[in-house]
Amino acid sequence: MIKAGKFKYEKLHSKWFCVFINRKLWLGPDHLLVSEAVISHERYKRFSLNDIQVVFLKHSISYCIWNTVWGLLASLFGLIFLFSSGANSFAGALAGGFLIALLINIYHGPVCVLYLQTAVQVQKITAFTRRKKALRLMDHIKKLVEQEQGAVQKSVRPNLLNPDS
Amino acid sequence: MIGCPNCRAIQPDDAVNTDELSWCPVCDTEFRIDVFPALYLKPEHQAPGDSIINDGIHHGQAECFCHPGKRAVAPCSSCGRMLCSLCQVGVHGQSLCMSCLESGKEKKKISFLENRRTLYDNIALLLSLLPVLVIFPTLITAPVAIYVCLRYWRTPLSVIPRTRIRFVAAFLFSMGQIVIWFLFISERVNLL
Numbered sequence: 001m002i003k004a005g006k007f008k009y010e011k012l013h014s015k016w017f018c019v020f021i022n023r024k025l026w027l028g029p030d031h032l033l034v035s036e037a038v039i040s041h042e043r044y045k046r047f048s049l050n051d052i053q054v055v056f057l058k059h060s061i062s063y064c065i066w067n068t069v070w071g072l073l074a075s076l077f078g079l080i081f082l083f084s085s086g087a088n089s090f091a092g093a094l095a096g097g098f099l100i101a102l103l104i105n106i107y108h109g110p111v112c113v114l115y116l117q118t119a120v121q122v123q124k125i126t127a128f129t130r131r132k133k134a135l136r137l138m139d140h141i142k143k144l145v146e147q148e149q150g151a152v153q154k155s156v157r158p159n160l161l162n163p164d165s
Numbered sequence: 166m167i168g169c170p171n172c173r174a175i176q177p178d179d180a181v182n183t184d185e186l187s188w189c190p191v192c193d194t195e196f197r198i199d200v201f202p203a204l205y206l207k208p209e210h211q212a213p214g215d216s217i218i219n220d221g222i223h224h225g226q227a228e229c230f231c232h233p234g235k236r237a238v239a240p241c242s243s244c245g246r247m248l249c250s251l252c253q254v255g256v257h258g259q260s261l262c263m264s265c266l267e268s269g270k271e272k273k274k275i276s277f278l279e280n281r282r283t284l285y286d287n288i289a290l291l292l293s294l295l296p297v298l299v300i301f302p303t304l305i306t307a308p309v310a311i312y313v314c315l316r317y318w319r320t321p322l323s324v325i326p327r328t329r330i331r332f333v334a335a336f337l338f339s340m341g342q343i344v345i346w347f348l349f350i351s352e353r354v355n356l357l
Binding site for chain 2 (some may be wrong): 008009011024026029033035037039040041042043044045048051052053054056057058059093111115119120135138139141142145146149150151152158
């Protein structure tokens with residue numbers, strides 16, 4: 001009987017609601033596991049902590065897109081509410097709802113995407129994560145990888161612009 | 166070389182491993198890059214492959230199950246067959262032969278080799294919830310959802326921690342639908 005695989009994964013990052021792909025990040029004994037759940041099945045990708053070369057984070061444009069969408073909808077229904085004959089309470093309620101959505105989006109701040117690079121691939125590990133949360137997660141991953149590989153020392157680090165040096 | 170995650174422009178050395186957000190001078194994207202020692206490791210020079218020809222085992226030494234005449238180095242942790250260095254596969258500190266590795270993957274006994282699982286609890290829940298929107302298909306989908314719940318209750322759900330709450334919800338919801346259908350049909354029959 002093969003006894004391997006009895007460890008328990010620790011959750012590093014997840015979202016309670018996703019429209020298409022629910023991507024979660026888990027920590028195993030010596031690896032990170034990215035699980036991507038669609039409706040009927042779940043796919044797994046494992047990354048050994050020893051193989052991770054780079055983790056990078058970049059700002060996503062979706063924050064601006066959602067701000068624009070909520071702002072436009074709030075303005076549109078706000079104008080209908082103001083200029084329609086009689087008090088159009090339905091348009092007013094919709095305008096208020098979209099305005100609240102806009103304010104919530106602004107309050108939560110910019111959105112980031114986190115990627116992980118190994119020698120053979122670049123994998124998106126989180127999508128649509130708020131900046132504060134993404135930075136915290138990045139710090140956590142950095143700590144975990146450095147426990148396995150050690151930290152990069154600036155004195156011995158080759159010049160990244162000239163890899164032959 | 167580390168490029169900007171957005172435009173791939175090469176970034177200066179001091180923009181990496183800063184623990185803070187930096188700006189790409191070319192595309193103005195805000196990013197953070199953490200680099201680890203694995204990036205600088207040069208590929209190790211590998212030893213030439215082991216030969217499968219007879220390497221002259223001495224009397225009393227174990228020989229490989231798959232390559233007679235070749236010296237065994239370890240037994241398989243699963244089936245106990247003696248394995249030479251070519252046949253032995255190291256998986257998480259265990260020595261396995263290829264057939265055990267293959268069967269372990271197929272029978273889903275080695276969870277860290279699995280890269281896909283079917284979520285039967287999600288299927289059951291969707292079967293019990295979605296058809297409610299159009300009402301009539303629930304006559305068929307509710308029993309199907311109950312079948313899925315009972316048939317796959319003991320099936321391992323996911324590699325990652327996951328409860329069976331969806332199965333319970335799907336079962337209760339489907340049972341509710343069946344009871345409602347039963348009451349509806351019995352009322353119709355009584356009316357006739």
